[in-house]
Amino acid sequence: MNAVEAVELRKRFISYERIGLIRRRKTIANALNGVSLNVKWGEVYGLLGPNGAGKTTTVKILSTLLIPDSGFARINGFDVVKEAKKVRGIIGLVLYPDKGFYSRLSGFENLVYFGRLYGLSRGKAEERARELLRLVNLDWAANRPYEEYSLGMRARLSIARALIHDPPVVFLDEPTIGLDPVSSRSIRDLIKGLKREGRAVLLTSHNLWEVEEVCDRVGIIGSGKVLMEGSPRDIKDRLGLRYVIEIEIEGDSKGKVIRVETTDPVAELKRIMNEIEGNGLRISRMRVNEPSLEEAYIRVVSG
Amino acid sequence: MRLRDWLSLFWAIMLNELRIIAREPGGLVILLLMPYLVAGGMAFMASFFTRVSGIDFIREFIGFEVVMVSMIMVQTGARFISEERSGGRLEHLIATPVSMYIILFATSIVMVIVNISAYLVASLPVIYGVFGVIGLLRLIPTLVIMFIGLMPLYGIGLALAGVVVRLRDVDALMNVVTALLSVLSGATYPIYILPRWVDAVVVALPMYQMYQTALGIVMGSGVTGLIYGLAASTVAYLALGVFTYGRVERGMLKGGVK
Numbered sequence: 303m304n305a306v307e308a309v310e311l312r313k314r315f316i317s318y319e320r321i322g323l324i325r326r327r328k329t330i331a332n333a334l335n336g337v338s339l340n341v342k343w344g345e346v347y348g349l350l351g352p353n354g355a356g357k358t359t360t361v362k363i364l365s366t367l368l369i370p371d372s373g374f375a376r377i378n379g380f381d382v383v384k385e386a387k388k389v390r391g392i393i394g395l396v397l398y399p400d401k402g403f404y405s406r407l408s409g410f411e412n413l414v415y416f417g418r419l420y421g422l423s424r425g426k427a428e429e430r431a432r433e434l435l436r437l438v439n440l441d442w443a444a445n446r447p448y449e450e451y452s453l454g455m456r457a458r459l460s461i462a463r464a465l466i467h468d469p470p471v472v473f474l475d476e477p478t479i480g481l482d483p484v485s486s487r488s489i490r491d492l493i494k495g496l497k498r499e500g501r502a503v504l505l506t507s508h509n510l511w512e513v514e515e516v517c518d519r520v521g522i523i524g525s526g527k528v529l530m531e532g533s534p535r536d537i538k539d540r541l542g543l544r545y546v547i548e549i550e551i552e553g554d555s556k557g558k559v560i561r562v563e564t565t566d567p568v569a570e571l572k573r574i575m576n577e578i579e580g581n582g583l584r585i586s587r588m589r590v591n592e593p594s595l596e597e598a599y600i601r602v603v604s605g
Numbered sequence: 606m607r608l609r610d611w612l613s614l615f616w617a618i619m620l621n622e623l624r625i626i627a628r629e630p631g632g633l634v635i636l637l638l639m640p641y642l643v644a645g646g647m648a649f650m651a652s653f654f655t656r657v658s659g660i661d662f663i664r665e666f667i668g669f670e671v672v673m674v675s676m677i678m679v680q681t682g683a684r685f686i687s688e689e690r691s692g693g694r695l696e697h698l699i700a701t702p703v704s705m706y707i708i709l710f711a712t713s714i715v716m717v718i719v720n721i722s723a724y725l726v727a728s729l730p731v732i733y734g735v736f737g738v739i740g741l742l743r744l745i746p747t748l749v750i751m752f753i754g755l756m757p758l759y760g761i762g763l764a765l766a767g768v769v770v771r772l773r774d775v776d777a778l779m780n781v782v783t784a785l786l787s788v789l790s791g792a793t794y795p796i797y798i799l800p801r802w803v804d805a806v807v808v809a810l811p812m813y814q815m816y817q818t819a820l821g822i823v824m825g826s827g828v829t830g831l832i833y834g835l836a837a838s839t840v841a842y843l844a845l846g847v848f849t850y851g852r853v854e855r856g857m858l859k860g861g862v863k
Contacts, residue, residue: 315860362861367696369858390702401693404621406628411621418617419701419708421610463697 303379305471305502306341306364310373312526313359333359335526336373343470346493346503348517350510350599356526357506358397361475364504365395377471391420394464394472399457399479405449409440409459412448413466420467427466434462437495439488454485461492472496474505478512490516514595522602530602534595539565541601543593547571551578552586614703618711626719636673636723641731643669659735660824666731667823668792671754671816674720675790676783678755681716682709682762682846686853687775696862705854706847713759721751732823740823747819750835754815757838761811763846767853792816811838 313334318326334356341347349357362368364375366386374381380388403412410431417427435441438458443451451459457477464472474493478486486509493516496503507513513520514534521531530537545567549560564570567590578585626633644666648657689695698708725748732740765782769775791799791807799807807813814835821829 359861362696365700367700367858368861387702390700393700395697395700397696398693402697403692403694404625405692406625407621411624415617415621416697416701418614418621419698419703421614421702423613424617 304340305343305345306339306347306375306377306504308337308339308360308364308373308375311337311360311363311370311375312372313356313363313368313370332526334363334370334373337523337526337528338373339521339528339531341471341502341504343502344497344500345518346497346505346516348513348520349504349506349523350508350513350520350595351506351523352603355523357523358475360523361395361397361473361504361506365393365397365473366390391467392469392471394467394469396457396460396464396472396474396477398475399460399477399481400453401456402460403448403456403463406447408445408447409451409455409462410435410444412459413462416463417466422467430466430468431462434465437465438462438492454481454488457481457485457489458492461489465496469501471502472504474503476506476508478507478509486512510594510596510599520595522599524603534598537598537602538593538595541598543597543601545570545593546591547574548587548589548591549574549578549585550587552584615707615711618703618708619715622712622715623719626715633719633723636677636720637727639673640666640670640727663731663735663823664820666728667820668790668816670724670727671792671812671819672787672790674724674751674755675758675786675812675815677720678713678716678758679762679765679782679786680779681713682759682850683766683769683775683779685709685712686766687769690770690862699854699857699862706850709763709850713756717752717755717759720755721748724748724751736823736825739825743823743825747822750815750819750822750832753839754811754818754835757811757835757842760839760842760844760846764842764849767849767856770853770857786810786812789813790816808834809838811835811842814838 311334314330314332317329317331319329321327337356337360339347339349349360351357359368363370364377364382366382366389369383374383376382377389378392380392382389404415407415413431413434414424414427417430418424422430432441432444435444438461440455440458440462443455448456448459461474461477464474478489481489490512493503493505505513505517517534519531519533520537521528522537523529530540532540542565544563544565547562547564547567547570551558551560560574562570562574571590644662647665648662651657651661686695689698699705725744728744729741732744736743765778769778789807789810789812791813796804796807796813814831817831818828818835821827
């Protein structure tokens with residue numbers, strides 16, 4: 303059984319646009335147009351897409367905060383609409399990494415409170431809060447009020463809250479947004495740790511380099527649909543993105559650089575090496591530039 | 606979930622709310638001083654025209670106490686929803702396995718306790734000054750009346766939460782409601798001066814029932830039939846609040862927390 307399973311999720315929102323001082327016009331936005339995805343245990347699944355593509359709507363439906371118009375979703379076999387309470391007990395959620403806590407309470411008090419809401423005893427909640435504050439490297443600020451936390455500290459505390467009840471499934475909606483490189487890196491390390499523990503993680507992010515680093519599979523979402531899905535490498539291969547091989551030759555042709563673009567870098571490298579050796583030349587430097595997920599993403603999103 | 610677990614959870618929510626309130630002590634000080642300032646100010650102005658007795662002062666004092674705690678209770682539910690939403694906590698609370706009704710009820714109980722404590726501390730000196738020890742003994746049952754009386758006001762507040770979610774401007778709405786309810790409280794002026802239909806509205810509201818019942822006990826004139834009205838109000842307004850909030854939450858799950 304998959305940890306997360308979503309089938310043909312559809313959701314539309316009705317909003318009202320101001321067209322004057324008083325008059326409003328009703329607008330309907332199709333946020334999801336049949337999103338289907340699944341996340342396996344011990345897998346980090348990245349959901350990519352431009353703003354308004356439906357990433358957060360998908361996360362909210364999966365975390366029981368929105369009811370889909372049609373389609374269904376199950377978390378560990380529990381239906382997100384009919385068995386919402388059971389689903390809530392087994393998921394951890396990061397929605398807004400920069401807020402969502404009581405500003406006058408300390409990080410420790412906030413975590414203990416949410417732990418209690420997830421059914422932990424006081425002793426267990428305190429123990430778990432201490433453990434998680436250590437994990438996210440916030441133990442030194444445990445008793446400082448949340449309002450004094452920096453953005454990076456808040457994001458790490460959000461992840462600690464998502465793990466307070468030790469959930470097997472974790473949803474992270476843009477957990478590194480606005481973070482400095484050091485904080486982003488610590489969050490990425492945390493996500494890798496979650497995967498090693500066998501949890502299923504659904505991550506949304508605009509940082510494609512980060513997604514490529516931590517995700518086993520990605521789904522590129524656009525206009526409310528999953529446009530392409532697979533491992534980052536698989537997606538690049540399917541799009542026929544080209545690797546760039548750069549080879550610098552030693553000896554007579556010193557300083558000469560051979561630059562080859564290919565979709566099959568292994569075969570191409572073998573061919574070039576044979577040719578160089580056959581001509582009695584030697585390689586002084588070689589570099590293979592893999593196409594980035596960003597290129598794949600732009601290709602998919604821009605159609 | 607066992608009863609012990611429920612109580613433990615309930616206590617955890619109450620403790621959290623108490624902690625938050627305790628870290629903003631300015632509001633508590635105002636809660637204690639305001640009735641003296643208002644009732645004292647009114648007595649001072651009235652003293653230019655007539656002799657103001659201790660009984661008159663107590664009448665105004667309890668009246669204003671009732672109006673003040675009532676306003677706070679009416680605002681509690683709507684403000685809670687509004688603040689949790691703007692602080693990004695509402696969705697995280699909904700995403701826990703605990704029903705929002707439990708969270709709302711536990712936080713409302715804290716507000717009731719805080720308000721009753723403020724009423725008790727503020728009233729003790731003035732009641733003792735006018736009635737002596739017997740006055741203090743009479744004060745005890747009024748605490749129960751206040752407890753019962755504040756619950757329907759919370760129910761009205763929960764019903765207002767639905768409007769707050771739609772309008773998104775909690776302050777403007779609350780200013781209107783506060784003004785309206787303070788006029789309709791009937792706790793700071795004699796209601797016989799009102800037109801008959803307004804009089805009927807005032808009597809049907811829990812503030813007037815609470816004020817008259819509490820005042821009757823403090824003055825030693827006993828409990829009137831309004832206590833039954835108060836009990837009925839508690840059930841009716843709380844049911845209205847629970848029903849309305851249920852619709853609000855369903856609406857949030859359909860349209861999203863905005």
